Amino acid sequence: MKLYFRPFACSLAARIAIEEGELDADYVRVEPGRPLPDGRDFTAVSPMGYVPAIETRGGFVLSEGPAVLSYIAELAPEGVLAPPAFSDAHYRMLAWLNFVSTELHKGVFTPLLGRSAGPEERAAATARVGKPFDHLSSHLATRDYLEGGFTVADAYLLVILNWCEHAGIALADWPVLKAYRARLRARPSIARAMAEEYPLLQAA
Ligand SMILES: N[C@@H](CCC(=O)N[C@@H](CS)C(=O)NCC(=O)O)C(=O)O
Structure with missing residues (x-):
């Protein structure tokens, strides 16, 4: 492959x-x-x-x-890399993949990291990060990973969190997410x- x-x-x-x-x-x-x-x-x-x-x-x-x-x-x-097929957890992992893709990747980070967005679009994208980051913070406050053990959804979220500094998003405002990022970065893979x-x- x-x-x-x-x-x-x-x-x-x-x-x-x-x-x-x-x-x-x-x-x-x-x-x-x-x-x-x-x-x-x-x-x-x-x-x-x-x-x-x-x-x-x-x-x-x-x-x-x-x-x-x-x-x-x-x-x-x-x-x-994923919970067993057809389990509830498997579908929740798919939901997380979609959440990261739409609410964060395309909704927030693509406009902030690209060159085509003007100041108004960038401000709107920055304003959109609060709700999904708050949701993730409360979800991850009592868990190490998004869904049970490590899954591909965690890999995707980690990559998005890697972009925060470059996108001007202050990850320090979400200490749970900052700690999650540090934990994942320490994972050997x-x-x-x-x-x-x-x-x-x-x-x-
Ligand atoms: N809908 C695509 C979007 C992927 C995407 O935005 N990829 C970016 C890198 S993170 C890219 O290849 N950008 C190149 C470009 O915009 O020309 C997906 O979910 O895979």
Whole structure:
């Protein structure tokens, strides 16, 4: 399986899942405005040009983070990256993936990290972080992970929390989330995945 990624983008969650699940993957970096190493334009893999995307040896291609993370979770042994299939916890994990994707990634961080939003849109995006961060804080105040043990939803949330400083969001205002981020960063799979991508980010 190939994982198409950009350093420290949302695709980092898929790399974390691959590390945590001890799965095999080749990592293909996507560089804006440049063809892939095999000469194709990245839109041949991911029509919107978004990472993450995966491509299997059998030719199965998939984009959209929550779907990619769910697929990777199913490649790992049951219980390693997701609660057992068809359990209530499994569906709650899917709900968290959607929550992180919509309420945080696209709703708050995409406008703050991109270049196209003007001051009004940025202020509105910043104002939208309070409700989901408050909800996460009260949920995580009594838990180590979003749903039982570590799942791909935690990997996705960690990646979003990594962006706070760059987006001008004061994570210190949510100490539960700050502690959760520190705890996750200390997890070996996450530390390894971040260490792989950090030098690429620095050199970019
Ligand atoms: N709907 C997509 C969005 C993914 C996305 O926003 N990816 C960003 C990186 S975090 C990206 O590839 N941006 C490149 C661009 O905007 O051209 C998903 O959920 O996977």
